[in-house]
Amino acid sequence: MVRHRLFGVLGLLLLGVQGQSDNLGLSNGYLTINTANFNARIVKDAQVLASLTPAGSSFDFLPFDKLSVRANNGQYHWGDITFRYRQQGSNNWIDGNSATARRPVTAVTNGALAASNLAPTLGTSPLNITREWINVSGDLGLRFTIVNSGTSTIELGSLGFPAEFNSIFTNRDASTIQRLCSLSDPYIGMHAGYIRANPISGTGAALVVTPLSGTDTPFEAYRNLAEQSYSSTSYGSQVFEGLYEWQVLTKAWAEREWAGITPWNPASSRTLAPGQSLQFGFRFSLAKDGVRGIDAAVSGTGTPVAVGVPGYIIPRGSPAQLFLQASSSVSSIASDPSGALVVKEVSTGSYTVTPSSTAWGRVRLTVKYADGKTQTIHYHVTKASTDVLSNLGTFLTTKQWFDDASDPFGRANSVMTYDYEAGAIVKQDARVWIAGLSDEGGTGAYLAAMMKQAIQPNAAEVAKLETFVDKVLWGTIQTSDYGVRKSIFYYDKAAQPNYPYLTNANWGSWTSWSRSSAYTVDRAYNYVHVAAAYWSMYRVARAYPSLVKSHNWEWYLLHAHNTIxxxxxxxxxxxRVGLMGETVFGEILADLTREGKTSEASALTTAMRSRATQWNSEAVPYGSEMAWDSTGQDVLGYMPTVPHWGWDGNARRYWDNIYGGKLQRIERQIHHYGSGLNALVLLSAFRSDPSDSYLLQVGYAGTSGPLSNINQDGGTATVVITAQASSAWP
Incomplete structure (x- = not known):
């Protein structure tokens, strides 16, 4: 296993438990359906999937142990269906949903493992839907047959199939989560699309859900499902992200809720004449070799597989490779936008993918196969890496440079948080740290500017950052005894009676710290940022001494040490827990040793060894302030690889917009800062075992992820510490 060395143990969130109704009909029991590869249970009345375990294993990919509090109307399970339709000529979409008002479905005997007609739970509708659970060569299959039983042609504009996995962490401690829970990620790739799910431990068999052969079930979109947030599971919270559905058709959503949004794949609909039928379905298969065997498991179902080298975030001027494996030959490959990617076949199944000199941002490749299947592969093109860094440094030290000497909080001569959408520095926020140059939400801008110098120093930028160190970092953010304040901006009318605080901000929130609260030095996470800032300037001073004027390399290195x-x-x-970004502590220790700072190196070694000894004794080590994050998680269970730049190497996080984003909401975030941090672990493990190319594949994806957070002009995204939020996008 490859464990995360930066974060900490999952906390236990204690929530009350609410009673719920048994609309699923759990009291009437279950039907057991077994195949060579799976043991499964479906609810007898509703015939939705309740439990799915690999044959011979007790690990359940579904939250069977939570089913009693997930049996209410409006709670989704595998086997449910949602849709929108309209009569031909009408502009109004009509919704259908098997979970809205459940009634026992009508059992059907037709040779399937279990089958039912959904009419009782769907109510009045011209769509007659039959659902079957079937054996597919030892795998479990799920098939829907939809018939237009009405007298007029209808357009089916939305068709979704809810996907449920045991990602409920509510009321579970860290060890229980490791033992019971799994994480799932989508590849929104049309007929080549799939969902992968694996135990959080990163070990054991993984699960793949692919389109069922003989049906036309493209993965067109992945929609977040709204459910009521009962306290028993706390749906849509930090401890339960919520569920999504595999959408085959999305035109109705594109016309309404997603109007003006560019979807991952073009929206489509299907037309059914009276009496006409359509079939859709899924195949559940095991990757018995775990996460490293997912591609092989997908290919084994006849689903096309794509592997991008080095990945799917690619810079201009750097041709990438693409390998396609499919049972049918490729008939065409097209780029959208046209010409953004030039694809040339090198040999059968092997291609070079070259960005044009003007390409930037999202680019979709559409691969059409001779058997009629369509696969989409999603790339993000950046400028050349050196240009991205140069643009970032310029933007941070100009557009985000705050030099108002009248600022009463002492923030002048700083790189501050920036609202890219508004084109302005964020001088105020009720979450005071965002405007207060500390904590993750407020420190990211200046730390990025300083770390950039360690890689690509610029004399003008270094000069400004030295001013920041002398006028703001040392003496304001940091006290004379090396304590680091939580924020230097605060909401305190007594301390700042004349400051024009915004009248429409939520200053009554717990986040609106007073001066005394903001000035406390009791949060260890903040010390990492300051130590890293000093270390970056040490590296500049050591390698380019002529660029640094205020202090020599020794001053910066010792300030980094003393901060730790x-x-x-x-x-x-x-x-005593793991701290985001504290990999830099190891770099500081190495530099202290190399520079002959023996006593400092010894002190730092002693301090860090004490923590490491503690972690080594813990089942799920490292700790965190949060109820859960990548903290203490096995990175192989936490970081996926799929042919989509947004999910490939994406560190799972979905709540940090609450604490650091402009849009404060729970949603899956694309390339949260954890992508780059987790990648350090994977790449370190790869160096220890260069034969494990999977580590390199996911590690590269994670480390390239932050490049997608930087706009063409070098500005970063409007959300403060993440990038582009995905669940709001189709």
Whole structure:
């Protein structure tokens, strides 16, 4: 296993439990359906999937143990269906949903493992829908037959199939989560699309859900499903992200809720004449070799597989490779936008993919196969990597440079948080740290500017950042004894009676710290940012001494060291857990040793060894302030690889927009900062075992992820610490 060395143990969120109704009919029991590869149970009355375990294993990919609190109307399971239709000539879409008002379905005997007609639970509708659970060469299959039983032609504009997995962490401790839960990720790739799910532990068999052969079931979109947030599971919260559905048709959503949004795949609909039928379905298969065997498991179902090398975030001027494996020959490959990617076949199944000199942003390749299947592969093209960094440094030290000397909070001469949508520095926010140059939401801008110098120093930028160090970092953000304040912006009318605080901000929130609260030095996470900032300037001063004027390399290195040591003191909380970005501590230790700073290196070694000894004794080590994150998780269970730049190597996170985003909501985030941090672990493990190319594949994807967060002009996204939010996008 490859464990995350940056974060910490999953906390236990204690929530009350609410009673719920048994609309599924659990009291009437279950039907057991077994295949060579699976043992499954479906609810007898509703005939939705309740449990799915690999044959011979007790690990359940579904939350069977939580089913009693997930049996109400409006709660989704595998086997449910949602749709929108309209009569030909009408503009109004009509909704249908098997979970809205459940009634026992009508059992059908037709040779399937289990079959039912959904009419009782769908109510009045011209669509007659039969659902079958079938054996597919030892795998489990799910098939729907939809018949237009009306007298007029209808257009089916939305068709979704809810996908449920055991990603409920509510009321579970860290060890229980490791033992019971799984994470799932989509590849929204049309007929080549699939959902992958794997145990959080990163070990054991993984699950893939692919289109069922003999049906036309493209993966067109992945829609977040709204459910009521009962306290028993806390749906749509930090401890339960919520569920999504595999959408085959999306035109009705594109016309309404998604109007003005560019979807991952073009929206489509289907027309059914009276008496006409359509079939859709899914195949559940095991990757018995775990996450490394997912591609082979997908290919084994006859589903096309794509592998991009080095990945799907590619810079201009750097041709990539694409390998396609399919049972049918490729008939065409097209780029959207046209010409953004030039694809040339090198040999059968092997292609070069070259971005044009003007390409930037999302690019979709559409591969058509001779057997009628369509596959979409999703790329993100950036400028050349050196240009991306150069543009970032320029933007941060100009557009995001705050130099108002009258600022009463002492923030002048700083790189501050920026609202890219508004084109303005964020000077105020009720979450005071965002405008306060500390914590993750407020420190990211200046830290990015400083770390950039360690890789690509620029004299003008270094000069500004030295001013920041002398006028803001040392003495304002950081106290004379190396304590690091939680925020230097605060909401305190007594301390700042004349400051024009925004009248429409939620200043009554717990996030609106007073001066005394903001100035506390008790949060260890903040010390990492400051230590890293000093370290970056040390690297510049050591390699390019002529660029640094205020202090020499030794001053910066010792300030980095002293900041870490201060973080270990008893008045600083969370200093016994893993801290985001503390990989830099190891770099500082290496530099102290190389520079002959023996006593400092010894002190730092002693402090870090104490923490490591503690973690080594814990079943799920490292700790965190949050109820869960990648903290303590096995990175192989946490970081997927799929042919989509947004999910490939994406560190799973969906709540940090609440604490650092402009749009404060729960939603899946694309390339949260964890992508790059987790990648360090994977790439380190790959260096220890270069034969494991899977580690390199996911590690590269994670480390390239942050490049997608930088706009063409070097500005970063409007959300403060993430990038582009995905669940709001189709």
């Amino acid at each position: 040591i201060r973080a270990t003191q008893r008045d600083v909380g969370y200093n």
